[in-house]
Amino acid sequence: MTENEAVxxxxxxxxxxxxxxxxxxxxxxxRLKQQNEDLAVCVxxxxxxxxxxxxxxxxxEPRALNELIPDWKDKGAPLNTAVSRDDIYFMTxxxxxxxxxxxxxxxxMHNHGNYIISLGKxxxxxxxxxxxxGVEIYPGFPAQDAIIEDGxxxxxxxxxxxxxxxxxxxxxxxxxxxxxxxxxxxxxxxCRGHIGKKLIRQYELDNDADPQHFGIGIKELWExxxxxxxxxxxxxxxxxxxxxxxxxxxxxSFLYHLEDNKVAVGLIVDLSYTNPYLSPxxxxxxxxxxxxxxxxxxxxxxxxxGARALNKGGLYSIPKMVFPGGALIGCDLGTxxxxxxxxxxxxxxxxxxxxxxxxxxxxxxxxxxxxxxxxPEAFKASWLYDELYRSRNFGVFLHKFGALIxxxxxxxxxxLFGGKLPFTAHDRKRDHETLVPASQAQKIDYPKPDGxxxxxxxxSVFLSSTSHEEDQPSHLQLTDASIPIDKNLxxxxxxxxxxxxxxxxxxxxxxxxxxxxxxxxxxxxxCKTCDIKxxxxxxxxxxxxxxxxxxxxAM
Numbered sequence: 242m243t244e245n246e247a248v249x250x251x252x253x254x255x256x257x258x259x260x261x262x263x264x265x266x267x268x269x270x271x272r273l274k275q276q277n278e279d280l281a282v283c284v285x286x287x288x289x290x291x292x293x294x295x296x297x298x299x300x301x302e303p304r305a306l307n308e309l310i311p312d313w314k315d316k317g318a319p320l321n322t323a324v325s326r327d328d329i330y331f332m333t334x335x336x337x338x339x340x341x342x343x344x345x346x347x348x349x350m351h352n353h354g355n356y357i358i359s360l361g362k363x364x365x366x367x368x369x370x371x372x373x374x375g376v377e378i379y380p381g382f383p384a385q386d387a388i389i390e391d392g393x394x395x396x397x398x399x400x401x402x403x404x405x406x407x408x409x410x411x412x413x414x415x416x417x418x419x420x421x422x423x424x425x426x427x428x429x430x431x432c433r434g435h436i437g438k439k440l441i442r443q444y445e446l447d448n449d450a451d452p453q454h455f456g457i458g459i460k461e462l463w464e465x466x467x468x469x470x471x472x473x474x475x476x477x478x479x480x481x482x483x484x485x486x487x488x489x490x491x492x493x494s495f496l497y498h499l500e501d502n503k504v505a506v507g508l509i510v511d512l513s514y515t516n517p518y519l520s521p522x523x524x525x526x527x528x529x530x531x532x533x534x535x536x537x538x539x540x541x542x543x544x545x546x547g548a549r550a551l552n553k554g555g556l557y558s559i560p561k562m563v564f565p566g567g568a569l570i571g572c573d574l575g576t577x578x579x580x581x582x583x584x585x586x587x588x589x590x591x592x593x594x595x596x597x598x599x600x601x602x603x604x605x606x607x608x609x610x611x612x613x614x615x616x617p618e619a620f621k622a623s624w625l626y627d628e629l630y631r632s633r634n635f636g637v638f639l640h641k642f643g644a645l646i647x648x649x650x651x652x653x654x655x656x657l658f659g660g661k662l663p664f665t666a667h668d669r670k671r672d673h674e675t676l677v678p679a680s681q682a683q684k685i686d687y688p689k690p691d692g693x694x695x696x697x698x699x700x701s702v703f704l705s706s707t708s709h710e711e712d713q714p715s716h717l718q719l720t721d722a723s724i725p726i727d728k729n730l731x732x733x734x735x736x737x738x739x740x741x742x743x744x745x746x747x748x749x750x751x752x753x754x755x756x757x758x759x760x761x762x763x764x765x766x767x768c769k770t771c772d773i774k775x776x777x778x779x780x781x782x783x784x785x786x787x788x789x790x791x792x793x794x795a796m
Contacts, residue, residue, distance in 0.1 A: 248417045250398070255281040255377075257599055258396050258423035260384040260436065262286035263295060264360070264585045265571025266429030267367040268309055269592035274374035276600035282376045283421055285399060287383035289788040291368035292361035294431075294767060296460060296547040296796040297585060298495055298505060299360040300324065300352055300475060304624070305589035310370060319362040322500050324352040325473030330533050332481035338533050347648075347655040349580040349632060352475055357497045357505075359795040360585055383784035385418055387426070387436050387567075389443075393610050394566035396422035397436070400784055408714050424609040425599045426567040429592060432550045433769040435783050437573040446560035446569075452671045453575055454554040454636060456492060457770045459525045459742050460507035461701075462795060465541035467502050474498040477582075478533060479648065482524050483510065490514035491639050493582070494528055496537060503544075503795075504537060509582070511553070512672040512740075512774050513640055516682045520739040521770075522548075523687040526695035538694055546701040547796050548742040548768040553579040553636050556629040557667060562617045566609040568595045576625065580632035580655065590625045631660025637668045676776050679734035698744040702764050706792035707743070709763045709785055716785035717745065717762050717771065724779045725758035733776055740774050742766070766791045 257273055259266045262284050273282050288294035301320065306313055313320070329346050330338045343351075368378055385400040399421065403414035428437045432455065441447050476496040483490040492510040499505060508525040529538055552558070552575040559575045562568055570576075570591045577584030598616035620626055634654060639647035654662045690696045719725070729735045730748060735758070737746035743766045747759040767790045772782040 250417050250420050252420040252422060253283070255283045255421065255423045256425070256603055257282050258421045258426045259284045259429060260397055260426065261429035261431060261434070261571070261573070262288070262291045262368060262378060262380065263364060263429055263431055263571060263588065264367070265573070265588035265592035266427065267364060267371050267592075268305065268589040269427050269429065269570060269596040270371045270376040271309060271367065271374060272593045272596035273600055274371070274376060276597065277604065278375065280600065280603065283423070284371065284376060284378045285382045285384050285397070285421065286378065286380040287784050287787065288380055288790060289792055290380045291378060292365040293380070293792045294790055295361040295364050296458070296549045296793055297360040298458070298460070298497060298507060298582065299358050299585060300497065300583060301356045301358045301360070301363070302581070302583055302586040303356065305586040305593065309589065309593060316370070318366055320356040320358055322357045322472050322498070324355045324357060324475050325471070326475065327352055328474065328476045330476070330478040332478050332531060332533070334481050335527070335530070336532055338478070338531070345652060347580065347651050349578070349635070349655055350477065357473065357475065357499050359499070361793050361796050381788040383787050384430070384436055385784055387440060388420060388422065392565055394426050394440075394564060395609065396420060396426055400787060402786055404714055404786075405712050406714060411712070424603060424607065425613065427592070427595055427599070428567065428569050428573045429571045430573045432552050432572040433772055433782070434573040435781070437569055440564060440569070441560050444561070444564040446564065450560045451554060451557045451667050452669060453552060453558040454640070454668065455512045455550050455672055455773050456509045456553050457512060457521050457548060457740070457742065457768060458507055458509045458551050459521060459548045460505060460546070460796065461543055462545040463504050463506060463538055463541045463543050464502050465504055465537055469537050469540070470502045470504070471498050472500060476533065481531070482528055490516065490519055494534070495582070496534055506534060506538065509551070511640075512550070512770065513670070513675050515675050515677050516685070517676045517679050517733040517736040518682055518685045518739065520685070520687065522698060522742040526690055527688060529694045535694060543696065543704065545793065545796055546704040547791055547793055548766050550769045550773055551584065552577045555579060555636055556633040557665065562620065563613045565612055568598070568613055568616055570595045576629065578628055578632050580635035580651070587625055587628070590623065591620070594619045594623060594625070631655070634662065634666045637666040640668050641666065673774055673776050673778055676733055676736065678732055698742065702743045702766065705766050706794070707764065707766055707790060708792065709765070709789040711763055713786045715760060715762045716783050717760050717765065718781045718783060720779050720781065722758075724777045726756050728777060730756065737771055737775060737780070740770050742768060742770070746771070
């Protein structure tokens with residue numbers, strides 16, 4: 242962690258520093274000011290603006306928002322399209338599917354009372370509510386590391402600006418990052434937060450937890466012909482192309498009808514898959530040719546593209562929440578309810594609970610040396626815990642028994658036992674440990690994109706509006722530069738060139754017949770899949786220079 246450095250840094254002092262302007266971080270900021278308007282609260286955000294790095298399906302459950310801002314409708318929250326119908330399919334092949342009767346759908350998949358939204362737009366609105374209360378929000382300022390003194394988190398250091406690829410100061414351009422010190426620091430970086438990852442390791446927060454499990458979600462926003470548009474329609478599917486192609490893969494797809502002839506379409510692939518030849522991006526491209534999806538997309542126009550990892554381990558993969566001077570909230574903690582495929586309302590609630598604990602401690606004169614034990618206590622007594630408890634077996638059943646048997650078990654637990662079967666299942670294997678050697682795997686021949694429904698990676702990245710300063714240290718760091726070619730290539734056919742949805746990693750043939758591992762860091766959409774799935778755990782994702790990455794307008 243950060244030690245005393247030779248660089249002189251500006252220092253700003255706050256009561257609470259929050260890392261990340263997503264649903265959890267902004268909800269925590271708002272709640273803090275609601276509890277005490279005199280608190281000094283700061284939110285730092287690595288994206289170029291609030292919402293720039295936010296990507297989700299998204300079906301939004303308003304439960305936490307109802308608690309945080311009861312008059313959100315009067316204040317213009319962008320919840321414009323209520324869910325009108327749920328269609329759920331099991332895909333039996335590239336053209337076959339059957340629609341599941343509602344009687345056999347787990348209750349967690351029913352969306353009556355929910356809204357189809359752009360989570361990025363909602364976060365921008367939440368940012369406006371926070372700023373109206375006096376919260377200071379600084380977009381384009383990535384938190385680079387935690388300040389830890391005598392074992393206590395005292396805030397964060399933002400990233401230096403104006404470094405070249407070798408880490409040297411660019412003449413006339415270098416600006417050192419600032420120290421943002423807080424009595425308490427809440428980490429809301431999203432899934433696989435790079436500081437949260439360090440804190441979990443340093444404070445051994447996950448010693449008593451199951452391994453966290455992840456998926457990669459790939460999404461496109463389309464404008465479709467008006468006659469095909471059905472506002473409020475939710476389409477979910479399981480099965481093909483994932484678990485019927487011999488890849489040991491699970492996941493599901495979605496298509497949501499928003500307002501203004503827009504639909505969001507996407508695929509979630511569990512990162513526990515076994516075949517190193519699998520490409521989540523290419524699975525998504527061929528999914529769109531299935532008649533269930535093609536009937537809506539054909540004749541439409543693709544507007545935007547993005548990808549991100551998501552937590553799906555559930556309740557027993559949640560690490561200890563607190564440490565001296567701070568706490569983890571939202572997807573940094575792992576609060577997504579995978580059974581519902583929803584994490585926004587749970588992230589918001591966790592931020593609110595942590596804010597309540599921090600506000601109470603500050604009122605009692607707390608200076609951050611203590612641990613916010615009232616946060617996990619309040620979590621255990623909340624509807625958030627109850628919801629996650631009822632869904633605790635959902636992902637494990639699918640991992641252990643597959644889509645059909647696991648789905649049947651989930652139906653039994655959710656619909657017949659209210660999520661409370663008298664036992665708990667566990668899954669101890671980590672996602673990076675699941676690949677089989679390439680010699681034992683089936684190669685996958687993906688069809689070429691047609692430019693109408695399916696596309697290549699580079700044209701997709703273009704639609705994400707991803708931008709990075711080219712001359713800066715790579716934010717994708719290799720612990721050992723020899724591993725990709727010397728180990729991963731012969732053993733696993735170097736899976737990074739396929740699991741990355743942005744064309745960041747390539748194995749390049751040299752003129753002398755040798756091979757070179759190339760990292761195109763400028764393409765990175767910050768999904769964190771490489772940090773999670775690399776079988777050697779050799780790739781570490783860190784925050785690039787401020788404002789770098791995707792610029793999602795309505796994802």
